[in-house]
Amino acid sequence: MRKHYRLSNLDCANCAAKLEAALGRVEGVTAARVGFITQSLTLEFAEGRESEAEAAARALVRRLEPGVSMA
């Protein structure tokens, strides 16, 4: 199960790379891709764990990059 998100106010390429690495380690997330230029995020979730993993990913984005919003 794969979902796309828009990230706004993501304005540092290295932060994007770090965010991507951290999101990939979230429990229930099987793959994470942050497109710095397209300001997009793609998450792939393990079967049946979408909602908890998505909540964890949102919390992580809030913690790592407080200025960035994920829609």
Next chain:
Amino acid sequence: MTRKQRLGAVRIGVGLALFAAGWCLPAGAWRLGAWAAAYAVAGADVLWASARNVLRGELFDENFLMAVASLGAMALGDFAEGAAVMLFYQVGEWFQAYAVGRTRRSVAALMDIRPDRARVLRGGAAAEVAPEAVAPGETLVVRPGERIPLDGTVLRGRSALDTAALTGESLPRAVGPGDAAPSGCVNLSGLLEIRVDRPYGESTVARVLALVEEAAGRKARTEAFITAFARVYTPAVCVGALALAALPPLVAGGAWGVWAYRALTFLVISCPCALVISVPLSFFGGIGAASRRGVLLKGSTCVEALARVRTVVFDKTGTLTRGAFAVTEARPAPGFDRGRLLELAACAESASTHPLARAVVAAWGGAVPPGAVSGVREAAGQGVEAEVRGRRVLVGNAALMAAHGVALPPWPGAPGSVVHVACDGAYAGSLLARDEPKPDAAEAVAALRRAGVRRTVMLTGDAEPAARAVAQSLGLDGFRAGLLPADKVAHVGRLREETRAESPKATLAFVGDGINDAPALALADVGVAMGALGSDAAIEAADVVLMDDRPSGLPLAIRVARGTLRIARQNIVLAVGVKAAVLALGALGLAGLWAAVFADVGVACLATLNALRALRLR
């Protein structure tokens, strides 16, 4: 400029003004106060972010390193330098954000094919709704100058469509009732009523946009290398800084202050931003440049594979050739002329739907008068027998002629399909129908060779003479005729092995029209699907999608891929080289914090500007 950027510009301006004011003030508390204010205005958010990240245990955070570098310089007594480092760091960050924003917008503008509204006829009146809310079967009204929001078929009206956004083709396409109206095209001249064939999510526009977003997500090896490099670069430079600060004084008895200052220059250039930003930006620019001209590259991985293509294998029908027959030669028998021969054949075949028959009718160009043709009998796999104005006419292959005892002159090695015609039992002449090469096919093959492709091969199920004629006229290096679909896959596999054997990094591209080609597309290093407007399977299976059906899109794609990779490599060399030079000069005490911060900011800006060149590749 966004609101955030304007705010940043104001902050930097105030910081610079305070900094300059400090220089004018006499040395003392006022001067230090001005500099401290400049530092606070410029660096407050950096200090705040670094505090936050350090509390989280993130030591190699560029905010933190910048804070250490600037505060360290102040601690060593160089107040102006500490403030300046922070100021110029912010100036650099601002320019970088600005340049990236510009790129983002110009790429977004290239792909600005997303329709906002659709005008639908509901209950006799036109209503404006979101494209997602339109169901198949409903009728759209598209005015001149508007973009077609969903895929459909023209019901009423005639117009010209600008397909440039999707295909890169600048010639407008004329449409009338019954013609396909792909979404994303702009209606140029007349009002069109269009029946919706597909919901928005499955329409061309939505699929193209989804592809481009996906493409940006797939990372190339060059990009993966940069990410990996960035991950070790910052810690390595920091460890280097520590060693530089501590070892010389401890081992060789150097002065602590001098070496601490040199170590700070390391911290200033410890952010790998220039690298991390410029490489994906180059790829994105290249992908954007290609998509503007109707070539979709599915991700950075295929940019790399495309740049190394040495062998190109083409499917023949529909790829190099039009996929439709045309009469190219007429050989009337004595007593008949070309016009008479075509007329007899066309009248007899006027009721047939066979592709060859359609070609004959089209070549004649006349209209059959009512009542002129009667008694039509089709002989399956052979041809047609009919009464044309009272004369018995046979049109078909050699077998049909033999069955009626008509003697034929020889036409050995005819480069196409031969249609024989007999009138009242006597041979009247022969027509040659061919699936003709596309107008730009020969130029595409030549362009591929100029782009460094060593071998071009055509695969076809057609008979040898026809295949040979096409291969020779296009200047291909080789061809294989009489192949079954499974044979094509085997050939692609074998040619791929041969390509590898010549050079391990060389790749093979297979170009097909996407119909029955999926296995070969998947097996090739680079699968190229052609004429994909409307064909889902092809878009799925391919790495490169040529939106229109011109083979010249492939050499373009290869040139763009090469250019993109070249720009990405330049940026890597530029960024790594400048950083290495500054590290060396800093360690030797030849470059101070000023030089370090200028080099770091400068290289990021230069790399970004260089990456922007990829947008203009062609």
